[in-house]
C-alpha cells in the first residue's frame with residue numbers, strides 16, 4: 001500500500017500521519033496569527049512614534065515662532081476660556097507651560 005503524504009500548506013512540512021498533519025496546520029496557523037498580531041502591534045507603534053515626531057516638530061516650530069514674536073512685539077496674548085479651547089488644545093498648552 002502506497003503511503004499517503006500530507007503536506008502542510010503553511011510550512012510545507014510533509015507528514016505521513018494524518019494526526020501529525022492536522023497538528024502541524026494548527027500549530028502553524030497559531031504561529032502565523034501570533035506573527036500577524038506582532039506585526040500589527042509594531043506597525044501601530046511605528047505610526048504612533050511618527051505622529052509624535054510630527055507633533056514634536058510642530059511644537060518646536062510653534063515655540064520658535066512664538067519666541068520670535070515675543071522678541072519683536074514684547075507680548076503675545078490669547079483668549080483662553082474653557083469654551084474657546086478644546087480639551088486637546090488645553091493639553092498642548094500645558095505642554096508649553098502656559
Ligand SMILES: [Zn+2]
Nearest residue numbers: 008011024028
Ligand atoms: Zn506546518
